[in-house]
Amino acid sequence: MQPKSEAPKGRKSPKLKRMGLHERAAARMRTMIIRGELPPGSQTQETRLSKELGVSRTPLREAMKVLAAEGLIELRPNRSPRIAALAVDGISELFEALAGIERLAAELAAQRATERDLARLRTLQTRMEGHHRNGKLDDYFAINGEIHNTIVRMARNTPLREAHETLIARAERARYLALGADRRWSNSVDEHANILAALEARDGEAAGRLLGAHVRQTGTALLETLAPKPKLTAA
Amino acid sequence: MQPKSEAPKGRKSPKLKRMGLHERAAARMRTMIIRGELPPGSQTQETRLSKELGVSRTPLREAMKVLAAEGLIELRPNRSPRIAALAVDGISELFEALAGIERLAAELAAQRATERDLARLRTLQTRMEGHHRNGKLDDYFAINGEIHNTIVRMARNTPLREAHETLIARAERARYLALGADRRWSNSVDEHANILAALEARDGEAAGRLLGAHVRQTGTALLETLAPKPKLTAA
DNA sequence: ATTCTGCATTCTGCATACAATTTACGCGCT
DNA sequence: AGCGCGTAAATTGTATGCAGAATGCAGAAT
Numbered sequence: 187m188q189p190k191s192e193a194p195k196g197r198k199s200p201k202l203k204r205m206g207l208h209e210r211a212a213a214r215m216r217t218m219i220i221r222g223e224l225p226p227g228s229q230t231q232e233t234r235l236s237k238e239l240g241v242s243r244t245p246l247r248e249a250m251k252v253l254a255a256e257g258l259i260e261l262r263p264n265r266s267p268r269i270a271a272l273a274v275d276g277i278s279e280l281f282e283a284l285a286g287i288e289r290l291a292a293e294l295a296a297q298r299a300t301e302r303d304l305a306r307l308r309t310l311q312t313r314m315e316g317h318h319r320n321g322k323l324d325d326y327f328a329i330n331g332e333i334h335n336t337i338v339r340m341a342r343n344t345p346l347r348e349a350h351e352t353l354i355a356r357a358e359r360a361r362y363l364a365l366g367a368d369r370r371w372s373n374s375v376d377e378h379a380n381i382l383a384a385l386e387a388r389d390g391e392a393a394g395r396l397l398g399a400h401v402r403q404t405g406t407a408l409l410e411t412l413a414p415k416p417k418l419t420a421a
Numbered sequence: 422m423q424p425k426s427e428a429p430k431g432r433k434s435p436k437l438k439r440m441g442l443h444e445r446a447a448a449r450m451r452t453m454i455i456r457g458e459l460p461p462g463s464q465t466q467e468t469r470l471s472k473e474l475g476v477s478r479t480p481l482r483e484a485m486k487v488l489a490a491e492g493l494i495e496l497r498p499n500r501s502p503r504i505a506a507l508a509v510d511g512i513s514e515l516f517e518a519l520a521g522i523e524r525l526a527a528e529l530a531a532q533r534a535t536e537r538d539l540a541r542l543r544t545l546q547t548r549m550e551g552h553h554r555n556g557k558l559d560d561y562f563a564i565n566g567e568i569h570n571t572i573v574r575m576a577r578n579t580p581l582r583e584a585h586e587t588l589i590a591r592a593e594r595a596r597y598l599a600l601g602a603d604r605r606w607s608n609s610v611d612e613h614a615n616i617l618a619a620l621e622a623r624d625g626e627a628a629g630r631l632l633g634a635h636v637r638q639t640g641t642a643l644l645e646t647l648a649p650k651p652k653l654t655a656a
Numbered sequence: 657a658t659t660c661t662g663c664a665t666t667c668t669g670c671a672t673a674c675a676a677t678t679t680a681c682g683c684g685c686t
Numbered sequence: 687a688g689c690g691c692g693t694a695a696a697t698t699g700t701a702t703g704c705a706g707a708a709t710g711c712a713g714a715a716t
Binding site: 204205206207209238243247248251252254255257263264276279280281283286289290294342343344345346348349352353356411 | 439440441443447479482483484486487489490491492497511514515517518519524525529549577578579580583584587588589
Binding site for chain 2: 666667
C-alpha cells in the first residue's frame, strides 16, 4: 500500500479524475470482489476482464499484482488468477488478526490521541447512535467503519495502518456476505461507547482489550450467520 | 486465507528456475533495496533499470507494483518511482508495529504450539546459542530471524503471518544499515530463552509481553547505532 | 538580472504484437 | 471402449511501439 496516498481504495472519492487506468481497474475489481460479482474461487481471464473493464491487458495485469498483494486474488504461474477463497477458517483467522491489530492500535491511540482526535471520535459516536436509532443500516456501517479507521490512525503508526487497511479490505468482503445480518447493533454501540470512554481516560490496556474483544465478537457473529451455508470453501 | 501456504516472496528459494521474469525482477530489486544498492529516496528509471536487470519494462512495472505494496518503493502518478525513505520515525514505527504483531503471535502460539513446534524452537535456540559462542554473526542472525518467523507460524494465522512478512522485509532493510552493529547479542540470546520458556509453559501473556519487549529493544538498539547519521531522512 | 512562456526532450502509461506455456481435442494404439 | 500421445487452440508472459505528461532549457518580456 502506498504510504502517502489518501484514499487508494477509491471509496466514492470525488476526485477519481487523476487516477491511472490500472488503479481504476484495481479499484473496480476490488468492489467487484467484495460484492461477490466475482465469486470466490472463480478464475479470471485476462482478455475477458480487460474487455469488460475497457482497458488493455497491461494495466489489468498490474492491477492483479496489487490485488494479489492485498490477498484478494491468488496468482499462480502461467495460470489464470483465482479469486481468493473465503473459507471459514480464513474468516476466523482474519478477524483474529484484525482484533490483534486494533487492540494494539487502541493501546497506542490512548497514549497519543489529541483532544481533537477524541472530539472527532465523540462526534462519530453520536452520529452512529443517531443512525442506530433511526435504523439507517448503511450509514451506521459506514460510520462504524470510520470509527475503527480513526482509532487506527490515532495510533500514529503508518505500517500498522497499512496492515490494517489490507485486512479490512478482506473483512469487508466477508461482511458483505452476511449483508446486514449483524443483529448485534445495540451491543456494538455500547461497546464502542466503552472503548471511547477508555480512550478518553487514556487507559490503553482497557481500550485495547475492549476493542479487541469487540472485533472478535464481530467476527464470531459474522461466522454464525454464515454457518448454515459453509459452501464458500471453494476448492 | 489460502489454505496451502507457499512462499511468494521468493527469499533465496532454492528453486529459482520456475519464476516468472517479474518475480525475479521483484526479488532482485528487493535485495538491491535491502542492501542499499538502491539508496533510499533515489529515483528509478524504468528503461535504465530494465536494461540493468535484463528484462523489458512490462515485467519491471509489474514488479514495481508488488514492491510498492510491500512498502519498499513509493509510486507517484506519472513520475519515477522512488525508493521509500527510511526516516528515523519510520523505523521507530516499524518496530513498534512489528513488536505488536509478534506479541500477538506469541500469545496465539502459546495456545496452539504442538510439541513438535516447541521441539523445533528448542533446536533453533540451541543452534543459535552455538553460533553466539562461536561468534558466527551471519549464522546467528539467520537463526534469529528464523526463530521469529517460526513463532509467527506457530500462531496458525495466515493473515497475521503475511502482515509480518511484509514488515520484516522493511525491517531487514533497516537492519542492514546497522550491519552487525547489534552489540546486544547476550541480551538477545537470554531474551529468546525466556520467551521459549514462556511458550513451553503455555503462558501466552508472558510470551507476548517478552517477545514484544524484545522486538522493541531490537528497534531502539538499531536506532541508537543509526543515531549519529540521521541523514537517511531523504526528502 | 529575473521570471514567465513556449518548445524540445525525456519518461511514464497504455495498447498491441509476439513468444512460450498450458490446455483441449482427436487420432491411433492396446 | 479406454488410454496415451501429438498436434492445435487458447491463454499467460514478455517485448516493443506510440501517445501524453512532466522536466529542462532557451528566449523574451518586465
